[in-house]
Amino acid sequence: MADEIPGIVSHVSIGTNDFARAAAFYDKVMAALGCRRLEEFPGAVAYGKLYPEFWVQTPIDGYPASVGNGTHVGFVAQSKEAVHAFYEAALEAGATDSGAPGPRPHYGAPYYGCFVRDPDGHKIEAAFWDMSQGA
Numbered sequence: 001m002a003d004e005i006p007g008i009v010s011h012v013s014i015g016t017n018d019f020a021r022a023a024a025f026y027d028k029v030m031a032a033l034g035c036r037r038l039e040e041f042p043g044a045v046a047y048g049k050l051y052p053e054f055w056v057q058t059p060i061d062g063y064p065a066s067v068g069n070g071t072h073v074g075f076v077a078q079s080k081e082a083v084h085a086f087y088e089a090a091l092e093a094g095a096t097d098s099g100a101p102g103p104r105p106h107y108g109a110p111y112y113g114c115f116v117r118d119p120d121g122h123k124i125e126a127a128f129w130d131m132s133q134g135a
Contacts, residue, residue: 013055015065072123086126
């Protein structure tokens, strides 16, 4: 169908205990991947290219946001350069390093990515899959 949205995930939401800081952080790192704010409500903002796929928000239930152990969000990068731009933007915006840009052969020959922890402690990743490298 021509109107179908590609992919299988509608959206992902993560919580924050400092909305202004988190929104400023994601404004910078999502721009490095060619994404922008598409939706904004009090205490919530959504990013994407065509539709809101990634939300940052204060928890609706009123309890503090927490980080999930073993949970991370991986973003698609269109090139190795975009992986580096994401990583550099994230560190400049207050993230901590959790894995510098580079290949990770145990993920497969096409993988090139990086990992950081956002200011709330969420683990996020940018990955480029160079399919010319084989599977």
